[in-house]
Amino acid sequence: MKDTYRHKGLRKALAEEVSAKGIDDESVLKAVMKVPRHFFMDTSFVQYAYKDQAFPIGCGQTISQPYTVAFQTQLLDVKRHNKVLEVGTGSGYQTAILIEMGAKVYTIERQRDLYLKAQSFLPSIGYAANFFYGDGYEGLKSYGPYDRILVTAGANHIPEKLKTQLKTGGIMVVPVGDSQSQIMTRIVRKSEDEFIKTEHGHFVFVPLLKGKSM
Ligand code: SAH
Numbered sequence: 143m144k145d146t147y148r149h150k151g152l153r154k155a156l157a158e159e160v161s162a163k164g165i166d167d168e169s170v171l172k173a174v175m176k177v178p179r180h181f182f183m184d185t186s187f188v189q190y191a192y193k194d195q196a197f198p199i200g201c202g203q204t205i206s207q208p209y210t211v212a213f214q215t216q217l218l219d220v221k222r223h224n225k226v227l228e229v230g231t232g233s234g235y236q237t238a239i240l241i242e243m244g245a246k247v248y249t250i251e252r253q254r255d256l257y258l259k260a261q262s263f264l265p266s267i268g269y270a271a272n273f274f275y276g277d278g279y280e281g282l283k284s285y286g287p288y289d290r291i292l293v294t295a296g297a298n299h300i301p302e303k304l305k306t307q308l309k310t311g312g313i314m315v316v317p318v319g320d321s322q323s324q325i326m327t328r329i330v331r332k333s334e335d336e337f338i339k340t341e342h343g344h345f346v347f348v349p350l351l352k353g354k355s356m
Contacts (some may be wrong), residue, residue, distance in 0.1 A: 145178045152192035153179070159194050160212045167216040173242035174212055179205075181267060182233040201253040201355075203348055205233040206294060210345055217328050217342060218290050218315045220245050227286065227307065229278030230294035230350070234260035238269045240292070247271040248285050250278045252354050277353050281307045288312060296324040296347035305329065305337060317347045 157174045165171060180191035182205055187197040196204040206214075215236070220226065222244030228237055231251035237260070240247045249271050251257040261273035274282060278293070279301050286307040293304070293316035300318055308314055308331040317324035326342040 143181055145181070149178060149180060149192075150175075153177075156192045156194065156208055160209045163194075163209050165209070165212040165216055169220070169243050170212050170215050170239075173215070173239045174208060176242050177235065177238045178267070179208065179235055181263075182235040182238070199233045199256070201256055203232055203253060203256060205235050206347070210347075211236050211239060213326070213342075213345075214292060214294070214315050215239055215243070217326065218292055218313055220290055224289040225285075226290040226292060227282060227288045227304075228292045228294065229281075229304070231260045231273065232256055232294065234264045234269070234271075236292070236294055237264060237271050238267075241269045241271060245290070248274065248282055248288070250274040250276050250282060252277055252351060254354070254356050275354065279303065279350065279352055283307055290314070291316075293317065293350060294347070295350035296321070296345075297350040300327065300329065300339075301350075305331070310334065317345050319344075321349055322346070 153175050157171045180188050183191045194208050196207045199205050220243045224245045226245040226247050228249040231249040237249050257275040281304045287309040289312050291304050291314040296317045312331045314329045316327050318327045323344050328340045330338045
């Protein structure tokens with residue numbers, strides 16, 4: 143697959159579209175302009191790669207809408223060299239956005255096929271991350287604590303184990319709600335046992351599920 147000037151043009155237009163919808167973090171917009179989203183799409187939907195929409199990626203999962211990716215990433219306030227835990231690798235598109243922003247990414251996926259695909263595909267296009275197959279509800283304690291934790295599936299409660307894997311001063315972004323709709327929730331760890339929670343509007347994600355799936 144090729145990345146052409148036409149694709150670059152479409153990405154610039156996409157960045158302008160998410161900017162018009164309220165994303166103003168320049169580092170996020172730059173990352174949207176750089177990551178070739180058409181590389182992450184299922185072949186049947188590749189011509190829609192630069193539409194601001196979610197699309198199926200197999201295993202009943204979706205590549206998130208670019209606006210949602212940008213919104214979560216902006217809320218996460220990622221700095222260069224941050225150690226970031228991403229729960230829900232999926233297509234790996236969000237992973238690539240985080241890497242473009244200079245983060246060191248640990249990403250975990252519960253669907254074996256998606257994990258296998260992402261862990262071979264991302265490095266092949268220059269995005270090095272640490273890929274894990276497992277249940278993100280548990281986090282990845284042995285590699286923590288993390289500066290940032292990003293959950294890209296809808297949780298029905300705030301995952302307590304993930305909170306404990308945040309550094310002091312660390313930030314977690316997680317959509318919390320039922321299967322119909324979730325509230326984008328941001329948690330800042332102020333100290334060992336003090337967490338501050340803020341809420342940032344409604345979104346719709348595929349569910350965060352317990353356990354691993356073959
Ligand atoms: N960031 C992805 C979004 C994929 S959708 C992208 O941009 O493509 C959310 C993903 O979370 C799905 O792939 C789903 O399989 C995964 N997921 C759901 N519950 C999980 C869990 N407990 N642990 C790890 N991954 C999970």
